[in-house]
Amino acid sequence: MRGYFLAFDPTFLSAVAPFAVLAVILFTRHPSTNYIFDEQEALLANPYVNAKGGLGFLDAIHRDFWGLPPDRSVGSYRPLPNFLWRTIWAVTNQPFFHHFYNVLFHAANAALLTCVTFWLTRKRGLAYLVGLIFVGCAVLTEAVSGIVGIADVLGGMGAIAALAALALPGWAMPFAVFAAVLFGLFSKESALVCVPLIPLAALIAAPLTHPTRPARLVRALVALLAAGAAFVLYVELRRRWFPAPMPAELTAPLPEGAPLVKRALHDALVWFHQAPLPRDPLNNPLSTADTPHRIAGALRVYWRGLTQIVFPWTLSGDYSYPQEPAPDRLVFFESVAGAAMMALPPLGSLALWIAALRREHLERRERRSVRAAFLVDGGQATSRRWPLLIAGALLAAAAVGLAAYDWHALRPAGRVQWLRSLPLVLWPLPFLPALLLGLGLLVEGTRPLPCPATADRSAWVPLRRGYAGLCIAAIGLTWVVVSYFPHSNIPVVLPTVRAERFWYFPAIGSSLVLAVAFSWLHEALAGSTLAPRTRWSWRAWVTPVLFVLFFGFQCVQAYRHAMDYRNDLEFWAATKEAVPSSAKAHLNYSVMKGARGALPARLAASQAAVELAPKWPMAHVYTGDTLCRMHRADEAFPHYQRGMDLGPNELSLIALALQCLHDEKRLAAYEAELRRLAEEHPGTWLAYLAVDTLDNGEKHGGVDPKYRPRGYNEGPKE
Known part of the structure; x- marks a missing residue:
């Protein structure tokens, strides 16, 4: 086993085999799994994947991630995952297969990251260590075991491929970077972080990828032009293929005398033309907070995510209200810690890079004095x-x-x-x-710098051991911060307050940093890895033991969380235990229990959701619906009434309530209350549907069928 990993240089094929085995063990769901949570909307209800409405294969470029047209989109434009889903859907619609290739793609990403690390450091052990940490990172379970995580995994593949492209000759590198970044962007828009990060990596890693001709500034410039061109082309193609409506805040002109920076930012956002993002206080409580409190809450979430990378004690598929509420004050430990970990890593990267430059300069100067050892x-x-x-x-x-x-x-x-x-x-x-x-x-074609040659003077042998670790750590520290920032709710308000799949891109950088940290600790305690060792002292065992504990805990937590995806009931049961303050977790658990006929358990979970989120229309309507299905319609109506009053435009909820009242023969008994609600909310779905159902219920058998909600685990409505 030791010989497999350390006797030969790692290649993609040699690395992907063990990583695939490990990923399959850790992240594979049970073969009898079903579609869970967002997977139902992404696949079962996706009109593009199901080829509804005459949608052809190439129409993915005109649909969002959920198969919706531009005027109904929630802002997620990711055609490549849809192409993949549509292709596999023609073969099978079993959820197990649609998550399994995600597991294999994750293993491929780990293998490619291993190769990138080896190309930079020429250290076999360190390269495999990076891949091992990445493939077993527990916080990535949602992205790897969840079907919708394919966007994050493919986007990460584009980012890692762009890093790998930096090792190519200067004439080939920009075209490979362009293709990799474009692939990442069409997989998930988060890949836009590659525009600053890949040139930064080119700048820092130039003496590692090309020790005789570093040309740092030129390589960084070329990488920037290539990544920037991919980003510009992506935006322009998206604007033409997917003409989503402009967010309301961008359609209004800026006031006269607006600062130049504000005008430039406004013009850039108008050009970028991001589709309007939904703002639901339940999914993102920070959406209703003022900017200072939103940033404080976002920093708290960032800090908690960072701790999960290292110590994933709690993992969850949901963090909805009030699990991550808007803070009531600006300064507290987690906001300060989050701010520090936003600011310090880039500064640390700068310090490490300066130290690497100094070591590189000293090495080259020392080697120049030994003329016989060089090919100049x-x-x-x-x-x-x-x-x-x-x-x-x-x-x-x-x-x-x-x-x-x-x-x-x-x-x-x-x-x-x-x-x-x-x-x-x-x-x-x-x-x-x-x-x-x-x-x-x-x-x-530039003149090569002195570098040691092989004995027959036929090939270059780079000297990297003195500064390779510094460069890798410098790239990783900044990578974590920059790649997470678009998901932080600081620059823009996102639909979701927190999701573990957001950490797929940052985990690339954290894996580099953690592997280098373990390597440095081992060298500090056990001595240089270059010196032959007759026997190991106790100090030499400290780092291996610490790593086994760290990696073992990561694997255990990843496996445990992946087992939460056995089915939708297990998923929501585990979620409400992991985040007991999430009203959404309790309510979805109640739906799963109700789908299995356990109405008393459904009622208890629904009531827990109402207690946690008393102003959430869905919690009230679902509680009423549970009582109604238990043939307690008179007890259900106050909950229906409260839910419809809170959400007069929640079409599906209103239809659900009215239909059950009709089925229980109690609709006419509450006609006066329903007509009064309709009068109190003129011009809403409640005003229309309540009156229409009261007037035409006998003809339609309740609610007009075209307004009835899609049933659980059903495909898209025709």
Whole structure:
């Protein structure tokens, strides 16, 4: 076993096999599992996946994650997962298979991250350690075991692939980065964090990926241009393929004299054209808080998520109100800790990078003094410098020259219509490939820095042990903060206050940091790994024991949480135990019990939800519905009345209440109360549906069938 991992350099195939076995053990659901929570909307009720309404295969680009058109979207545009679902759905609609490939993709991501780490550090043990920590990270269970987590897993795959692309030659790297980032963006919009993070990684890792020709600034610039081009193309394609309505706050013009920064931000958001995000105080209590209290609450959530990465004592599929309420004060331990962990990691990255630069400089200076050990500007490695330099200079100059000629001559003259028809933000894209290729060739043609050679002087042998760990940790620290920030509820208010699947991108960085920390601790206690060891002292066993405890706990918690996905009843039972203050967890548990005929248990759970969220219409209506199905319609009506009064436009809830009253022959008994409710809420669904059902109930058999809610575990309505 030791020889498998340490005797040979890791490859994708050698790493993916053990990681796939581990991922299958930890995250695979029971074969009899059913569709749970959001999976029902994402697959069973998804009109695109079910090919309803004449939707063709390519129509995924015109639908959101849930298969909805732009005017009904909740803002999640992720066509690649839908393409995958539609393809597999044609073969099988069993939920087990739709989660199983997610598990395998996660193992593939861990294997690719292992390869990236090895390419950067040339340390086999450290590379496998990174992959092991990532594949067993317990907080990722929701993303890996849950079917809807495919968006996070595929988005993470794009991000890791973009990191891997940094090891390619300069002329190939930008095109691979472009493709990887574009893949990530069409999988999940969270991949936009790659735009700043991949250039940062290129800047820091340049002496590791290309020790003889680091060219940090040029490689970072090329990566930035490639990632930025992918982002711009993604936004422009999304705007055309998926023309969602503009959020109301962006349609109103800014007041006269608005600051330049505010105007620029407003214009950028208008161009980005994100579909309006739903604001439900139950799913995100921070949505109703003022900005300072929202940020304080968001920092608290961030801190709790960070602790879950290291010590996942509690894992849950839901954190709804009032489990994560808006705080009543701004300064408390978790808000301060969250703020500190937002600010300190980037500063730590800067300090580590400076230390790495210093060590690299010292190493190169020391090696220059040993002339015999170097291959300096000669031999096979540099025989094609001048052709590369000439070709690169010609391509870059041609790209810049053609762009300038088009801008100053062709466009004013009205020539080359296809270029003129491009939006201004897309205008540079036709010239960008030649520029990127030229810059890449220039980088590969620069004079190499001194670097030790093999005995036959035929290949480069990079010296990285002195600073590779510093570079990896520097990348990882900033990666955690930047990749989580879009999910933090700080820049924008999200539909959800907290979700563990949000940590898939940050876990890439945290795995790098934790692995380097364990490596440094082991070297500090046991001595250098380069020195031969005749026997191990007790100090040499400290880090392995700590890692076994850490990793073992991660695996146990991941397996336990994955077992919560056996079926929907087990899932919500575990959720209400993990987060007892979540009204949504109690109410969904009540629905699962009701679906199995356990009405007394359903009633108790529904009443618990009402106590936790007394202003939640659904809790009141579902409590009334439970009583009504127990043939206690007179006890049910006060709950129905309260729920309809709180949510006069909740069509499904109103229809549910009216239908059960009709079925129990008690609708006419409450006609006066229902008509009064309708009068109190004019112009609402309550006003229309209550009166229509009272007047036409006998004809329709209750509520008009086209307004009745979709039944539990059913597909999309025709």
